[in-house]
Every structure is written in structure tokens, then in C-alpha cells.
Amino acid sequence: MARYVGEMASDLDDNPYFRDPPTDFEPVEDLSEARAREQAEQLREAVRRHDRRYYVEGDPVIADRTYDALFARLEALEDEFALDAEDSPTRRVGGEPVESFDAVEHVAPMLSIDQSGDAEDVYEFDERVRGDLRASGHAGEVDYVCEPKFDGISIEVVYEEGSLVRAATRGDGREGDDVTENVRTIRSIPQRLAGDPPEFLAVRGEVFMPRDAFQAYNRERVESGDDPFANPRNATAGTIRQHDPSVVADRPLDCFFFEVLDSSDGWATRWAEDQALPEFGLKVNEHTERVDSIEDAIEYRDAMLERRDDLNYEIDGVVIKVDDAEKREELGSTARHYRWAFAYKFPARTEVTTIREIAVQVGRTGRLTPVALLDPVDVGGVTVSRASLHNPDEIADLGVDIGDKVRIERAGDVIPQVAEVVEDGSDGEDGDAHFAFPDRCPVCDSPVERDGPMAYCTGGLACDAQLRESVVYYGSDDGLDIEGLGERTVRQFLDAGLITDSVADLYEIDADELVDLEGWGERSAEKLLAELEATKEPPLDDFLAALGIPHVGAATARQLAREFGSLDAVMAADAEELEDVPDVGPVVAEQIRDFFDSEANRAVVADLRDHGVEPQDADVEGGDELEGLTFVFTGSLPNYTRSEAQELVEDHGGSATGSVSGNTDYLVAGENPGQTKRDDADAEGVPQLDGEEEFEELLEDRGAL
Known part of the structure; x- marks a missing residue:
């Protein structure tokens, strides 16, 4: 099936910046304002087309370097001649930050969809649809359109006379946050529609972060010391609600469109909508299919489940929709759900998942810790998207590499870690580790030194x-x-x-x-x-x-x-x-x-x-009244903080440690003491001083107080 409409020959002839565009521009200051306006409009049109070919159709006609030159020229013209345009492609780099988002009412309700992971519920949905249609006089067959259920953020985008005028999050289904300026930065969402669009068009789409871009972005975050996002959906949600559009522009968001909410034109079927939207430059999903039975819809879901790991975006099921617009109108909706659609969910990934990236995190002491970035997986009821690989030796011992399927466990039910490789997904021999641990720090490029199994950045x-x-x-x-x-x-x-x-x-x-x-x-x-x-x-x-x-x-x-x-x-x-x-x-x-x-x-x-920071010299005299004695503290003392009590001991020649051992001389137990330290003291035969009073009595006896 052809998903996109080709460029008209006359359009190609009219614009010099589409095919084989020149990039040796004359100086901006030598242009008249009229010539600058003409060139800017040609560049806007060309850049919009290049964006569509690259981000929507996946079929660019110029090199990235050439695109960058055209974009830079457009920016220069707009800056020099103050040629501001609301729908200019240069707006994609981000506008002015907003203090808060306004709430806007949707042109049509954006309702949720009933869902289940049980095939029986899908059959019941089909029976209800057919029964309700028969009752209303719509006998005959029911065709369905099946599409992936994207795991992103649902948005409404409104176009008037072909130009993007508003975008809003789903919110409560009736109104959402106005995120227009943020959505303008997403390159797969056109600011001006192509072809011959309706005068008014409101479409529903799903903004998402591609999996490869998500893992690459998370890797950058980990290696720069930031916490990674838990999953692509969280990353998308956090991005689309940023108050600074330039931040959104820097993050790799994409969008699929899958429903016309309202339009001055109309289409008789959902399938016809899917054919028409690409003509306007709106990206639809290539895996959408039309079927004529619920059995085929279930087969579609099973096929998408098998294909799930090969897709470059997260899906958590499929959506089954009645195709015919008149029948959908007849079926209507409840207060919350469309009655003509059903989501057949996938089972959650559990324990076994795929390593997509291995990032190397640099800690405060310079220690390099490899972190496996995973396809999100459920482990004990918690969604896990990263797991520690601890150190280079751990990678070698596990024989782990990017692309491997691995089993994840939570150490102590808290820290996710890779337990074993269950399927080798790399190019080498099974069990071999091919990830090359860096010999230079990924952050500062200083040499990496090994200390036993550990690796350290020497950059300090x-x-x-x-x-x-x-x-x-x-x-x-x-x-x-x-x-x-x-x-x-x-x-x-x-x-x-x-x-x-x-x-x-x-x-x-x-x-x-x-x-x-x-x-x-x-x-x-x-x-x-x-x-x-x-x-x-x-x-x-x-x-x-x-x-x-x-x-x-x-x-x-x-x-x-x-x-x-x-x-x-x-x-x-x-x-x-x-x-x-x-x-x-x-x-x-x-x-x-x-x-x-x-x-x-x-x-x-x-x-x-x-800069004036001069540590004060310490008193090196000190006393030796407690020399040779080791104290451990547990609980709180009324007149001393833990550090003050330890300092008092050390100032008089003693030692203060954190745990009880055979070398401990006294356990000082204050209010609400830890039972573990008391038990350890009993086991080691360590004398216990109950409370501040007994502690001070010992200090006085030794001459330390």
C-alpha cells in the first residue's frame, strides 16, 4: 500500500531549494528586503518539504549538511530582516519559555478505550458491537481497523486553513494543557499541512520517543551524571510538559496520527482517514490494517506481539476500531469510553528483556560503573529500565553485550541487576563479552586506571x-x-x-x-x-x-x-x-x-x-585518656550529636567506629538504640553503656571529662 503522496512536478520546478539546492548564498546584507522575503518564503517551503521527506516519509532527498545550510540561511534572513512567521520551520528550535500552561477545551472529547489482555473480552466486545448495531437496524458485516497501541502521550492538534494553530494534551478527555509551542518543535508534526487539506482539521496523535533515541538520550544522561528516564513514556511526558520549548526541541520526540476528531471535510471510514492523512503530511503507522472479522483482529494482535521487540517504538497492545464512521456514530460512547473501540493488551514483559545500550557512569570518587539500559521490564511489580553491571569484570564474567536477552533480578528486592544472559544477541560467540570497556573517561577523556575489578577516571x-x-x-x-x-x-x-x-x-x-x-x-x-x-x-x-x-x-x-x-x-x-x-x-x-x-x-x-577558603588548624595536642579504646554508638544522646560524641572520644585518643566487632571496647546505647548492634555486642561480649549518664561516668573516670 502506498502510504505517501509524491511531490508534484510543478512544485519541484517552482522551488530552487528542493532538489540539488545551492548553498553558496550571497551575503545577507547585499539583499533587498523584497528579495530577502522571497528567498525566506522559498526556504520555508523547501525546509517544510525536507522535514516531511525525512521525518514522515523516511525518504530524504538532500544530505544533512545541505539541510543544515538551508536552515541556517533561513534563520539568518529572518534575523536580519525581522521576517517573523508563526509557522516558520525555525520555530522548531524553541520559542520563549512559558510560566504555565493554559487549559483548553478539546474540539471533540478525547475519551479512553476499554481494554483487556483476555481474548474472551475481545470476543465479547465484538458480540456487543454486532448486537447493538442489529438493534439499531445496521445488520451485516462489521469491518475493523487494527492499529498498534502506542505507549506515549496522546495529543490533539488543530489546523485551520492548513496551519497549526493549537496543540493540547489529552488531560481529562474534555480539556487539556495548551502545549502548542512545545509541539511546534517536533519535526514530524507539520506546522503547515501539505496537499489540499480541509479548511479545519483536528487530529488525535500519540507523541512518543523512539526506542533508539530514548536509549541514546539515557546513555548521555547517565554518562553526564544525570538520572536516566525510567521508560520512553515517562521521558515523553516529562518533555512535552517542559515550560521551555528549547528543551523540548533538544529531545528526540516523534508522533503518529490515528484519528480525525473533527473536520470541515469528512471520511466514511477510519481506513479512508488513514489513507488521507499522509497526503497532508501527517505521519501514520505503517502497520495499521483493515480486517473483516474479530478472529483476524486477534491474529493481528498476536502478530504484533511477535513483532513488538523489532519496532523502534514502545507498544503495549493493539487497538481494534469499527471502521465505518456511520456505525461508530450509532454505537456512541459512555461517559469515559468509546463503545466502538477496544484495546487488546499485551502481557507485561517480565524478568527477561533486551539490553539496548551499556552506559558508563562516573561517580564522585571517579569510579566507573557500567549500567545496562533495558527495554522496560516488570520485575516483582516494579518497572525496570536499567540495571547495574557493577564493574568490567562483571561484564566479562556474565559474557554480556548490547543486544543480549538477559534475566533481571532485584538484589535484596531493591537494586536491579543482570543475573544471566539467556540469549546471545551480539555478533560474536555465545558467552563472549564484546562490549569494550572504555580506557578513557566518557566524560572528561582522562585515562582510566584499573584497581582490581574496579575502574577509575583519573581526572579527579x-x-x-x-x-x-x-x-x-x-x-x-x-x-x-x-x-x-x-x-x-x-x-x-x-x-x-x-x-x-x-x-x-x-x-x-x-x-x-x-x-x-x-x-x-x-x-x-x-x-x-x-x-x-x-x-x-x-x-x-x-x-x-x-x-x-x-x-x-x-x-x-x-x-x-x-x-x-x-x-x-x-x-x-x-x-x-x-x-x-x-x-x-x-x-x-x-x-x-x-x-x-x-x-x-x-x-x-x-x-x-x-577564593579565601582557609581551613583552620586543628589542635594536635589532644589527650590520650582514651587511647587504645574503641567505641560504637547506637541511638541518640540528649546532649551530643553522634558526630560530637565521636569527636569527643577521638580528641582524647580513642577510636569511634560504626559497627561492633571483637575489637570494640564499649557500645554506647542511647535512646531508641538499634537492636542489631546490641545483639552483636552480646555475641562479642562487649560491655554496654546505657545512656549518656553511664558514658559520661566512664569519661570522668578516665579523666576525659
Whole structure:
């Protein structure tokens, strides 16, 4: 079946920018306004046609580079001569952001569809349709149109005299959000219809994100440190409701049209609509079929289920519609559902799915973690679209590669992971791993080093991915506890270019820059800047913890500060000196030394100091009243935070750890203590101090209080 109408020869002859267009344009400033207007209109017409050939028909006639040259020329003409046009293709790069979406009433109700995954319910639908039609005098056969049930976002698009005038989400079926400016950026949705369209046409379509584009987009997000979208539908829903059309323009959305809601013309059947819409440049699905029995409709569904994994878009079933428009009118609808349509759903994918991409995520410490991006699958009632592959050795052990079918399980019923390969989908031998783990960081291109089964980026704080996580950690409770500097704020600063090189960029932000950002006012800006100013003389241990040195948390940072006294002394300490610090073994000592040996990390520390951040020297004298004693705390103490109690112990020569072992000397149990630590203490024969009073009595006896 021919799905698209070819270009008219006269149209091709009239426009010089359609076939073999010239790209060596004369300078814009040499054009008269009349010539510029003429050329701009020709370019708009040509670009619209090229968009249709590329995004709708899948049959481009020019190279991408040539298209880019035509598009750039059109932008230049419109900018130079102020040739603004509502339906210009240049509007697809995004218009002005909107503060909120207006609610608009649909030209016709956009109702939902009854659905089931049981064939018996499909037969009952057919029997009801035939019975209702017989009762109303419509005897005879019933033809159905079958189409994929797309798993995207339903929209209404309205055209007047061939031009797109409005687009709205489905909403509650009666009215939805006006997302016209966002929809203008979707290249498969024409802003001006082709051919000889009706004067008025309202069509229903499904906006979706193609699977390959979704996986590629998720890979970019993972590798840049962002959380990936759960599935293409969520990605589409989150995109179409963005308040900034330029964000929508950057995301790979597509659209199929499948129903005429209202029109100044009319078609006798749904099938006739499907033939007519492509003539206007509206993209329909190639797998739509007309059948003459419900048995054939069920066979269509089964065939689409087999074909499902080969499609480049998500479908979760098929929709079966009465073809004849008059019969559909007679059948009508309920308050919620069309009575002439039924969705025959697919069973959910469970546990076994396909790996579409393997992304490599870079964490705060530089560790590279491979992540399998999957076709969404149900695992224990939860939809899973990504799973950790842990490290390069895990990939080799599993023999996993892109394209493999794998079984997914949730470790501890929480973390999704690849359990095994059930079908090799790659080009190599079964069981072989062909995914090439990168030897350069995917974010900053620094060399990757292996440490046993783990892989690490050597870029340090100069790596954008590590930078993002490091800035978040710097301001977290475990760092300098900067109120208002959470993950969302850090992402906003990075996106706005306020942080580009290191955490030290925080100290260059001024109030005017903050007020210009969405959600910021003068008061909130002043509050954050005051918080930052207050961190310029941090305690040494807090500063060391805030740097995010691998394996150096608050307790180890306190020990380092107490042992060396100054930042310079810590940075200069060799591995042997570091190992002399309580709780710092060879591995941790090597991590500290490697961190400060990094030229990039030392540059960041120097940059912080240049911006006025000077950690305060610690008291290295300390007491030794608790030397040799190890404490574990559980529950809360009325007059001490957990960190204050641990610091008190360490200031007098003792150690504070997080778990009970045979080396623990005392378990201090405050209010609401954890039962596990108490049980461990009983098992190890560790004495327990009940509450703050007994803890302070011990300190007094030892001379530490």
C-alpha cells in the first residue's frame, strides 16, 4: 500500500531549494528586503518539504549538511530582516519559555478505550458491537481497523486553513494543557499541512520517543551524571510538559496520527482517514490494517506481539476500531469510553528483556560503573529500565553485550541487576563479552586506571561528572553543610554555567547571577551567599571530609586533623605517616596520597584557597585518656550529636567506629538504640553503656571529662 503522496512536478520546478539546492548564498546584507522575503518564503517551503521527506516519509532527498545550510540561511534572513512567521520551520528550535500552561477545551472529547489482555473480552466486545448495531437496524458485516497501541502521550492538534494553530494534551478527555509551542518543535508534526487539506482539521496523535533515541538520550544522561528516564513514556511526558520549548526541541520526540476528531471535510471510514492523512503530511503507522472479522483482529494482535521487540517504538497492545464512521456514530460512547473501540493488551514483559545500550557512569570518587539500559521490564511489580553491571569484570564474567536477552533480578528486592544472559544477541560467540570497556573517561577523556575489578577516571575534580557530585558532596551534611546547596541547585548552577571548572566557582557567584535564575529571589540569593561566606574558615576535619577523598569520612578526617594539625601537613604526609593514623590502613593511606598527588585535585585546593577558603588548624595536642579504646554508638544522646560524641572520644585518643566487632571496647546505647548492634555486642561480649549518664561516668573516670 502506498502510504505517501509524491511531490508534484510543478512544485519541484517552482522551488530552487528542493532538489540539488545551492548553498553558496550571497551575503545577507547585499539583499533587498523584497528579495530577502522571497528567498525566506522559498526556504520555508523547501525546509517544510525536507522535514516531511525525512521525518514522515523516511525518504530524504538532500544530505544533512545541505539541510543544515538551508536552515541556517533561513534563520539568518529572518534575523536580519525581522521576517517573523508563526509557522516558520525555525520555530522548531524553541520559542520563549512559558510560566504555565493554559487549559483548553478539546474540539471533540478525547475519551479512553476499554481494554483487556483476555481474548474472551475481545470476543465479547465484538458480540456487543454486532448486537447493538442489529438493534439499531445496521445488520451485516462489521469491518475493523487494527492499529498498534502506542505507549506515549496522546495529543490533539488543530489546523485551520492548513496551519497549526493549537496543540493540547489529552488531560481529562474534555480539556487539556495548551502545549502548542512545545509541539511546534517536533519535526514530524507539520506546522503547515501539505496537499489540499480541509479548511479545519483536528487530529488525535500519540507523541512518543523512539526506542533508539530514548536509549541514546539515557546513555548521555547517565554518562553526564544525570538520572536516566525510567521508560520512553515517562521521558515523553516529562518533555512535552517542559515550560521551555528549547528543551523540548533538544529531545528526540516523534508522533503518529490515528484519528480525525473533527473536520470541515469528512471520511466514511477510519481506513479512508488513514489513507488521507499522509497526503497532508501527517505521519501514520505503517502497520495499521483493515480486517473483516474479530478472529483476524486477534491474529493481528498476536502478530504484533511477535513483532513488538523489532519496532523502534514502545507498544503495549493493539487497538481494534469499527471502521465505518456511520456505525461508530450509532454505537456512541459512555461517559469515559468509546463503545466502538477496544484495546487488546499485551502481557507485561517480565524478568527477561533486551539490553539496548551499556552506559558508563562516573561517580564522585571517579569510579566507573557500567549500567545496562533495558527495554522496560516488570520485575516483582516494579518497572525496570536499567540495571547495574557493577564493574568490567562483571561484564566479562556474565559474557554480556548490547543486544543480549538477559534475566533481571532485584538484589535484596531493591537494586536491579543482570543475573544471566539467556540469549546471545551480539555478533560474536555465545558467552563472549564484546562490549569494550572504555580506557578513557566518557566524560572528561582522562585515562582510566584499573584497581582490581574496579575502574577509575583519573581526572579527579577536573572531570565534569566528578565535579557535579563533588560540589553536591562539598555542601552536604557530610561536607560543609551548606544550606540551600543541594543536588537540584548544583545542577541548576552547572546548567547555567555558574560552575564550570571546580567547586571553587561557588565563591565567584554573585547575587545578580542568582536572581536571574528560575526560582531565585533576592532573599534566597543573599541567604546562600551568606552560607558560602561562612564556610571560608572551616574546621580542618570538615574541610578534609568535604573534599570527598575516597574512604575519608568524618571520623577519618577528624583523625587526620588531630594527627597532622594543618592542611599542608596532611597534603605533604607520605604513605607511612598516613598509616600511623588510627583507622588508616595501607589502602586508605594510598587513596589519600593518590588524591593529593593528583595535579587536578591540588589545583582545586589551591583555587579554593585563592577564593579565601582557609581551613583552620586543628589542635594536635589532644589527650590520650582514651587511647587504645574503641567505641560504637547506637541511638541518640540528649546532649551530643553522634558526630560530637565521636569527636569527643577521638580528641582524647580513642577510636569511634560504626559497627561492633571483637575489637570494640564499649557500645554506647542511647535512646531508641538499634537492636542489631546490641545483639552483636552480646555475641562479642562487649560491655554496654546505657545512656549518656553511664558514658559520661566512664569519661570522668578516665579523666576525659
